[in-house]
Amino acid sequence: xxxxxxxxxxxxxxxxxxxxxxxxxxxxxxxxxxxxxxxxxxxxxxxxxxxxxxxxxxxxxxxxxxxxxxxxxxxxxxxxxxxxxxxxxxxxxxxxxxxxxxxxxxxxxxxxxxxxxxxxxxxxxxxxxxxxxxxxxxxxxxxxxxxxxxxxxxxxxxxxxxxxxxxxxxxxxxxxxxxxxxxxxxxxxxxxxxxxxxxxxxxxxxxxxxxxxxxxxxxxxxxxxxxxxxxxxxxxxxxxxxxxxxxxxxxxxxxxxxxxxxxxxxxxxxxxxxxxxxxxxxxxxxxxxxxxxxxxxxxxxxxxxxxxxxxxxxxxxxxxxxxxxxxxxxxxxxxxxxxxxxxxxxxxxxxxxxxxxxxxxxxxxxxxxxxxxxxxxxxxxxxxxxxxxxxxxxxxxxxxxxxxxxxxxxxxxxxxxxxxxxxxxxxxxxxxxxxxxxxxxxxxxxxx
Ligand code: GAP
Numbered sequence: 203x204x205x206x207x208x209x210x211x212x213x214x215x216x217x218x219x220x221x222x223x224x225x226x227x228x229x230x231x232x233x234x235x236x237x238x239x240x241x242x243x244x245x246x247x248x249x250x251x252x253x254x255x256x257x258x259x260x261x262x263x264x265x266x267x268x269x270x271x272x273x274x275x276x277x278x279x280x281x282x283x284x285x286x287x288x289x290x291x292x293x294x295x296x297x298x299x300x301x302x303x304x305x306x307x308x309x310x311x312x313x314x315x316x317x318x319x320x321x322x323x324x325x326x327x328x329x330x331x332x333x334x335x336x337x338x339x340x341x342x343x344x345x346x347x348x349x350x351x352x353x354x355x356x357x358x359x360x361x362x363x364x365x366x367x368x369x370x371x372x373x374x375x376x377x378x379x380x381x382x383x384x385x386x387x388x389x390x391x392x393x394x395x396x397x398x399x400x401x402x403x404x405x406x407x408x409x410x411x412x413x414x415x416x417x418x419x420x421x422x423x424x425x426x427x428x429x430x431x432x433x434x435x436x437x438x439x440x441x442x443x444x445x446x447x448x449x450x451x452x453x454x455x456x457x458x459x460x461x462x463x464x465x466x467x468x469x470x471x472x473x474x475x476x477x478x479x480x481x482x483x484x485x486x487x488x489x490x491x492x493x494x495x496x497x498x499x500x501x502x503x504x505x506x507x508x509x510x511x512x513x514x515x516x517x518x519x520x521x522x523x524x525x526x527x528x529x530x531x532x533x534x535x536x537x538x539x540x541x542x543x544x545x546x547x548x549x550x551x552x553x554x555x556x557x558x559x560x561x562x563x564x565x566x567x568x569x570x571x572x573x574x575x576x577x578x579x580x581x582x583x584x585x586x587x588x589x590x591x592x593x594x595x596x597x598x599x600x601x602x603x604x605x606x607x608x609x610x611x612x613x614x615x616x617x618x619x620x621x622x623x624x625x626x627x628x629x630x631x632x633x634x635x636x637x638x639x640x641x642x643x644x645x646x647x648x649x650x
Contacts, residue, residue: 205466206442206466206468206469207468207469208468208469208470208471209468209469209529209532210396210397210467210468210469210471210529212532212545213397213528213529213532214397216532216545216603217240217243217397217528220242220603220604221240221241221242221243222239222240222242222243222246222528222555222604223237223238223239223240223243223397223398224237224238224239224240225237225238226238234394234402235391235394235395235400235401235402236401236402236403237397237398237401237521241555242555242556242604243524243555245555245556245585246524246527246528246549246553246554246555247405247520247521247524249552249553249554249555250436250520250523250524250527250553251384251405251407251520253432253435253436253552253553254384254407254432254518254520255267255382255384255407257432258380258382258407258409259382262380264375264378264379264380265379265380265381265382265409265411266369266373266375266379266380266381266382267381267382267383268361268362268365268369268381268382268383269383269384269385270358270361270362270364270365270383270385271361272354272355272385272386272388273342273352273353273354273355274352274353274355274360274361274364276351276352276353277493277494278360278364278490279337279353279360280493281489281490281492281493281494282360282363282486282489282490283455283456283489284335284337284353284356285335285337287455288335288336288337288356289333289334289335289336290303290305290333290334290336290392291303291304291305291331291332291333291334292304292331292332292333292334292392293307293320293321293328293329293330293331293332294328294329295312295313295320295321295326295327295328295329296327296328296329297314297325297326297327298312298313298314298325298326300312300313300320301392302320302328302392302393303392303393304331306393307319307320307321309393310393312326314326334390334392335390336356336389336390336391336392337353337354337356337388337389337390338353338354338388338389338390338402339351339352339353340352340353340354354387354388355385355386355387355388356387356388356389357387357406357408357517358383358384358385358386358387358406358408359408359410359486359515359517360486361383361385362381362383362408362410363410363486363487363490363498363513364490364494365381366381366410366412366487366498366511367498369381370412370500376502377412377413377414377500377502377511378411378412378413378414378417378421378511379411379412380409380410380411380412381409381410381412382407382408382409383407383408383409384405384406384407384408384520385405385406386403386404386405386406387403387404387405387406388402388403388404389402389404390402396467396471397525398521398522398524398525399467399471399474399521399522399525401521404519404520404521404522405519405520405521406517406518406519406520407517407518407519407520408515408516408517408518409515409516409517410482410486410513410514410515411425411513411514411515411516412500412511412512412513413511413512413513413514414502414509414511414512415483415484415509415510415511415512417512418458418481418483418512418514419459419481421514422459422479422481422514425479425514425516426445426461426479429463429477429479429516429518430443430445430463433463433465433476433477433523436523436527436550436553437527437530437531437548437549437550437553438465438526438527438530439530441466442465442466442530443463443464443465443466444464444473445461445462445463445464446461446462446464446473446475447460447461448460448461448462454480456482456483456485456486457480457481457482457483458481458482458483458512459480459481460478460479460480460481461478461479462475462476462477462478462479463475463476463477463478463479463518464476465526465529465530467525467526467529468529475522476518476519476522476523476526477516477517477518477519477523478515478516478517478518479514479515479516479517480514480515480517481512481513481514481515482512482513482514482515483512483513484510484511484512484513485513486513487510487511487513488510491510498510527549527550527553528547531546531547531548531549531605532545532546532547532548533545533546533548534546537630540595542599544598544599544602544603545599545602545603546602546603546605546627546628547602547603547604547605548605548627548628549605549607551607551647551648552648552649554604554605554606554607555585555604555605555606556585556586556587556601556604556605556606557584557585557586557606557607557608557644557648558580558584558586558587558606558607558608558609558610558624558644559586559587559588559589559597559601559606559608559609559610560573560576560577560580560586560587560588560589560609560610560611560612561573561588561589561590561594561597561609561610561611561612562590562611562612563594563611563612563613563614565590567614567617568617569612569613569616569617570590572612572616572617573588573590573610573612574588576610576612576622576637576640579640579641580640580641580644583641583644583645584644584648587601587606589601594611597609598625601627602627605627606627607626607627607628607647607648608624608625608626608627608644608647609624609625609627610622610623610624610625610640611623611625616637620636620637620638621634621635621636621637622634622635622637622640623635624640624643624644
């Protein structure tokens with residue numbers, strides 16, 4: 203049971219009001235569980251993706267990057283098991299026309315009587331459960347016939363498996379090594395919801411690490427630990443993170459072992475999966491070998507042996523982590539000496555969409571001009587914002603609410619002394635800094 207408060211409704215409103223996340227096609231009434239990232243949201247998500255890419259690809263010699271296409275040969279999805287098995291059991295209610303997951307009825311509410319679950323109200327008339335494939339299907343080329351069926355990929359991983367030998371050979375990698383990519387995935391979820399938690403279009407950051415069979419559990423443990431470290435370093439509170447081990451009943455048919463990294467989203471949502479770490483054995487490469495007729499073996503020159511590597515997968519949702527980061531960062535607090543409290547997004551500075559905001563204290567005495575010069579000087583080093591409207595207190599509040607770690611004010615002393623004040627979002631402490639040192643001062647603070 204979660205002990206942390208539910209801030210979701212407040213966040214949804216803040217995200218819309220402050221340009222983080224909008225409902226897709228809102229002017230037409232919205233598209234179900236599809237969201238658009240606004241000016242600040244796109245920066246935040248990009249910063250999270252960059253941190254992942256830096257940790258997984260740039261910082262290591264043994265992981266290569268990839269950007270595979272969304273549309274893949276349809277046989278891919280037969281080999282992966284998605285055509286036959288990527289299904290949820292679905293029931294319809296003949297009375298209210300609601301559609302529910304048969305295996306999650308306890309989590310759903312009857313639209314006619316929300317105190318009960320579907321099927322428990324007298325008027326409910328649920329159909330038999332039937333399997334519903336979650337892949338979006340479309341057609342390639344002009345003919346809408348079965349031969350031209352293609353799918354929007356439901357995970358990015360398969361693009362990595364089919365390119366295993368291309369990457370290994372072209373980059374002269376030796377097992378153990380990994381391939382990482384970030385990209386869109388699509389699932390026609392029956393019960394999406396909770397804002398960007400479960401959506402029909404989302405982004406995954408996946409890495410498949412190819413290892414010699416027999417060394418797999420050792421690597422699995424290493425990746426579990428490394429991935430949890432990454433979430434801590436992102437600023438997620440340690441007490442809101444924990445592993446969930448898949449029981450025999452939960453394990454996917456291909457998985458030899460699986461742990462979820464779960465985060466406490468607060469309220470009734472509580473702890474939920476944000477990332478999966480899976481030992482997939484040789485299932486994927488063996489399946490693609492069989493369906494394509496192409497050998498996907500690795501030749502170990504030193505040991506003079508060939509084998510199909512096992513795969514340790516780390517799979518994290520960029521949108522789900524973005525939501526975790528927002529929930530984790532949101533706080534309301536009182537401010538000493540002020541009547542009004544403040545809302546703060548206590549984002550890790552490295553992922554904050556705006557790193558510094560620059561204000562002239564007044565609109566006279568050359569202060570706006572000096573502030574503009576500072577903006578121009580900093581803008582190629584950091585995303586910055588200029589604001590001259592409203593009281594200084596209001597401007598601070600506006601920046602606190604979107605997580606800007608530093609506010610720089612040009613005041614009456616600035617022109618003569620060549621200095622400005624720099625206010626820290628969290629401690630509210632103010633330093634007086636020489637303008638010529640500003641870039642270095644911020645760079646020192648923003649390392650992370
Ligand atoms: N290749 C393995 C795989 O796709 P998954 O557990 O189905 O595993 C991995 O998905 C991650 O992708 C999840 O932990 C979650 O963060 C994200 N994810 C999955 N479905 C999602 C959805 N409908 N909306 C948003 N994120 C989703």
